[in-house]
Amino acid sequence: MRFMVMIRADANSEAGVMPSQELLAAMGQFNEELVKAGVMQAGEGLHPSSKGARVRFSGSQRTVIDGPFTETKELIAGFWIWKCASLQEAIDWTRRCPNPMPGDSEIEIRQVFDVEDFGEALTPELREQEERLRAEVAAQANPLA
Incomplete structure (x- = not known):
């Protein structure tokens, strides 16, 4: 399973304050x-x-x-894409994460849909298109491969 793990923004990240050297190292x-x-x-x-x-x-x-947007608590300051066996594994990894903000912070975890999740609505033609596009994206990311 894939998960998008999203770090919520705060007033500092929205003001463009960069993380400290200590946080970057952690x-x-x-x-x-x-x-x-x-x-x-x-x-x-x-x-x-x-x-x-x-x-x-x-x-x-x-x-x-155009930004900026007023509801800072609803904004995302950063993200990961993780491959985990379960939501619990993603939670366990998140609990090990350094606090991403100087004060209180929140990280949201959401499972990413896989092709199989779409069932019969994803026709063989649409599945082929999805596979072709994923291959093109991978080739663009690794042009020497």
């Missing part, structure tokens, strides 16, 4: 443990919402809303 060590265990597939920090945008959909209308 996170680097944690990420090394994740990689060595075969858990981590991706992980990145995100710029503040002031550098982002949202696109709101209403029928055929599209409205662009």
Whole structure:
């Protein structure tokens, strides 16, 4: 199973305050443990919402809303993609994570859908398209492979 593990933003991350050297070192060590265990597939920090945008959909209308966004507690400051055997394993890894913020913080864990989760709605043609696109993305990520 794959999980997206999301670090919630706080006032500091939204203000563009960079993590301390100590936190970067602790996170680097944690990420090394994740990689060595075969858990981590991706992980990145995100710029503040002031550098982002949202696109709101209403029928055929599209409205662009520029950041910053006011509800800091609803924003994401960073994420990982982990491969774990269960939600409990993802929780166990998260409990080992250094506190990602100077004060109180929260990390959300959500399972990522796999192709099999879509059942009969994913026709053989759509499945083939999905597999082809995944192969193209992998080739783009590793152009020398």
